[in-house]
Amino acid sequence: MKFAHLADTHLGYRQFGLIEREKDFYEVFGKVIDKIIEEKVDFVIHSGDLFENEKPSPMALLEFQKGLLKLKGAGIPMYAIAGNHDSVMHKGSIPPHVIFKKMGLKVISPINTNYMQDDIFIAGLPYYPASQSRVLKSKLVELSKKAANHDKSILVLHQSIDSYSKNQYELEIGDIPDNFNYYALGHIHDYIMDDFGKGKLIYPGSGEIWKTEELKDYHINGKGFVIVDLDESKPNVKRIKIDIPREFIERSLDYNNLESGIEGIKETIKDFDKKPILILRIDNVESDTGIVYDMIKDELGELALMIRPTFAMIKDGTIDDIFMSNASIGPEELIIEKLEGYGNSAVDKLAIELYHTLSKGRIDDSRDLIDQYFKENYNSADEEIDFKTEKIEMDEVEEEIEEETPDEESNDVQVTFKGALK
Numbered sequence: 357m358k359f360a361h362l363a364d365t366h367l368g369y370r371q372f373g374l375i376e377r378e379k380d381f382y383e384v385f386g387k388v389i390d391k392i393i394e395e396k397v398d399f400v401i402h403s404g405d406l407f408e409n410e411k412p413s414p415m416a417l418l419e420f421q422k423g424l425l426k427l428k429g430a431g432i433p434m435y436a437i438a439g440n441h442d443s444v445m446h447k448g449s450i451p452p453h454v455i456f457k458k459m460g461l462k463v464i465s466p467i468n469t470n471y472m473q474d475d476i477f478i479a480g481l482p483y484y485p486a487s488q489s490r491v492l493k494s495k496l497v498e499l500s501k502k503a504a505n506h507d508k509s510i511l512v513l514h515q516s517i518d519s520y521s522k523n524q525y526e527l528e529i530g531d532i533p534d535n536f537n538y539y540a541l542g543h544i545h546d547y548i549m550d551d552f553g554k555g556k557l558i559y560p561g562s563g564e565i566w567k568t569e570e571l572k573d574y575h576i577n578g579k580g581f582v583i584v585d586l587d588e589s590k591p592n593v594k595r596i597k598i599d600i601p602r603e604f605i606e607r608s609l610d611y612n613n614l615e616s617g618i619e620g621i622k623e624t625i626k627d628f629d630k631k632p633i634l635i636l637r638i639d640n641v642e643s644d645t646g647i648v649y650d651m652i653k654d655e656l657g658e659l660a661l662m663i664r665p666t667f668a669m670i671k672d673g674t675i676d677d678i679f680m681s682n683a684s685i686g687p688e689e690l691i692i693e694k695l696e697g698y699g700n701s702a703v704d705k706l707a708i709e710l711y712h713t714l715s716k717g718r719i720d721d722s723r724d725l726i727d728q729y730f731k732e733n734y735n736s737a738d739e740e741i742d743f744k745t746e747k748i749e750m751d752e753v754e755e756e757i758e759e760e761t762p763d764e765e766s767n768d769v770q771v772t773f774k775g776a777l778k
């Protein structure tokens with residue numbers, strides 16, 4: 357039994373507000389699907405953040421549909437959970453994954469927590485925020501008990517764990533049940549492979565460079581996914597690297613040698629198939645950064661998709677870092693662009709107001725804005741938001757869809773929580 361494990365594909369992400377970057381993410385996803393089919397796996401697991409957000413654009417939905425139908429055509433089922441990006445915690449909300457159930461996508465959710473793929477028990481849960489980790493932990497205990505009845509089992513989660521993400525995590529490594537054979541994780545965008553429980557714990561990493569902070573790991577591990585063979589006593593994990601469509605070039609330049617520095621970069625990137633993203637640091641800047649930026653843009657603008665320079669100024673003997681992105685895109689514009697098409701002016705307004713208050717460190721004002729927003733839009737003043745209730749409502753919607761359209765092509769045993777109780 358061989359399966360592919362991928363995560364954090366973030367379809368629909370328009371990095372730097374550039375359509376080219378959105379297409380890069382689609383291109384990588386297409387390559388991953390082709391490679392999966394070539395490898396003749398038995399099934400696929402996606403560990404969350406399939407889409408960049410919970411309301412993907414038609415383009416993002418279509419790109420996923422294309423991949424899913426290709427897999428279906430090759431007889432390869434796909435299992436998926438919702439991540440923090442593609443799930444919502446509002447009342448009555450469902451993740452976009454649900455749209456694809458009729459096309460065979462097997463959504464692992466709080467109600468459909470587990471499936472059987474031949475003799476392999478596949479269980480998982482969508483992303484739970486740190487504030488809900490108590491609920492998450494109790495659900496993990498239940499899944500662990502169920503897994504005990506099977507020889508081979510896989511746990512699918514979209515969470516950070518303290519061992520791999522020191523600063524921010526929802527689970528400690530001790531919270532993870534140790535009786536599964538494979539831990540198919542998502543959320544951390546770097547590639548992580550570890551021994552855990554009865555087998556392996558893997559974060560395959562994101563498919564593309566979602567944040568420039570990922571470059572360090574990218575240069576070591578590349579981007580891609582893994583293929584896992586569960587026939588051995590311990591899972592055999594093979595890392596498959598998938599070339600990303602364009603490179604990110606990081607360089608430091610010295611203001612006093614700017615021309616030769618620029619010339620060097622030109623030489624490096626002039627024959628690239630696709631224009632790279634340039635991340636430049638210019639040290640010892642003595643003049644107006646605008647002049648330096650214009651000079652870089654004049655020389656390299658045609659060869660690069662995006663130039664992101666940082667300037668280290670010489671000012672009164674001290675060095676002062678200034679970040680300057682493309683002048684046409686400021687944070688406020690990015691927020692507006694990001695929210696475009698959501699059709700929710702109340703959220704737009706809140707986001708912009710929060711940007712203004714938070715960037716000025718006005719924490720109390722920000723809190724008031726949020727409280728006011730929730731009071732107006734979701735709850736009466738004295739009613740607490742109950743995540744659990746919302747989840748149940750979400751499950752009911754999912755179940756309704758299932759009942760209306762029994763999946764006749766699928767022979768998988770679907771044990772739901774409610775079914776198991778009965």
Ligand SMILES: [Mn+2]
Nearest residue numbers: 364405441543
């Ligand atoms: Mn992600």
